[in-house]
Amino acid sequence: GPFAFVEPILLAPDVRIDPDAATGVFLGGGDADGSEGAAGGAGSSSLDATLGAATPGVWNLSAGGRIQGQIAGIKSEAGYLYRGREQLHTVSASAQGHLRLFPGGVGSDLSASVTTDLPAPGAEQRDAARENLAVSAGLLQIHRLGGDATLSLRLESLWRPAASWSDQRDPAAVYAATLFPEVIWSPAQNASLFLRSIVSPIDGSAMIIPGGSWNIFQDFTMSLFAFVAAGESSDVFHPNRPGGATVQTTFSFVY
Numbered sequence: 001g002p003f004a005f006v007e008p009i010l011l012a013p014d015v016r017i018d019p020d021a022a023t024g025v026f027l028g029g030g031d032a033d034g035s036e037g038a039a040g041g042a043g044s045s046s047l048d049a050t051l052g053a054a055t056p057g058v059w060n061l062s063a064g065g066r067i068q069g070q071i072a073g074i075k076s077e078a079g080y081l082y083r084g085r086e087q088l089h090t091v092s093a094s095a096q097g098h099l100r101l102f103p104g105g106v107g108s109d110l111s112a113s114v115t116t117d118l119p120a121p122g123a124e125q126r127d128a129a130r131e132n133l134a135v136s137a138g139l140l141q142i143h144r145l146g147g148d149a150t151l152s153l154r155l156e157s158l159w160r161p162a163a164s165w166s167d168q169r170d171p172a173a174v175y176a177a178t179l180f181p182e183v184i185w186s187p188a189q190n191a192s193l194f195l196r197s198i199v200s201p202i203d204g205s206a207m208i209i210p211g212g213s214w215n216i217f218q219d220f221t222m223s224l225f226a227f228v229a230a231g232e233s234s235d236v237f238h239p240n241r242p243g244g245a246t247v248q249t250t251f252s253f254v255y
Contacts, residue, residue: 090118094112096109097110098110110137110140155179156181205236
């Protein structure tokens with residue numbers, strides 16, 4: 001199946017192998033140590049089509065691996081993926097840890113990752129490494145409120161240094177910073193209310209997403225949430241664009 005190299009935080013760069021034909025293996029070495037590899041075809045290339053090949057050829061091969069371990073109590077991971085179709089080498093690294101500033105106080109789970117694309121020899125994207133560099137960081141706190149009630153506070157961010165750092169007055173612009181704040185209140189184990197948003201701080205717009213979920217019985221969950229955009233017509237998010245104000249209901253059954 002699909003093979004992810006960096007655990008997604010909230011919005012992680014897509015570094016997955018095309019699932020057309022993929023296989024993988026994992027070798028464990030302890031509670032947190034291990035290595036993993038995968039390979040797969042990514043569709044027929046133009047040369048394959050010219051030669052009349054019916055199956056994916058080596059020209060579009062995707063292959064890579066990742067390794068996990070503990071460094072000074074911090075869960076660390078490094079990954080590599082070659083994508084033959086794009087002639088790109090994707091490298092990534094991530095780390096997860098726990099920080100407690102005061103004895104007996106509420107600790108925070110911290111996470112960070114970095115990924116970029118390096119062009120293969122002869123590829124056209126000479127500046128791919130700089131242009132595709134993405135860094136993400138996250139902070140999570142969970143407060144116990146008594147009984148089964150909890151309050152979860154999360155703040156995550158995605159940084160693309162090569163993107164724009166100033167307001168371009170263009171809804172299609174790609175900006176250097178995106179924030180993802182989230183608050184989840186769970187009064188019981190089977191119900192929760194949340195408020196999360198995707199914030200574009202450079203142009204001052206946001207997509208606000210309130211909602212909730214209810215685990216009606218063991219394997220059946222109902223969720224209701226809304227998407228409300230806030231911003232001007234020239235911003236990334238604006239209420240008058242498609243999807244700027246919608247309500248969605250989902251039902252899931254696990255068996």
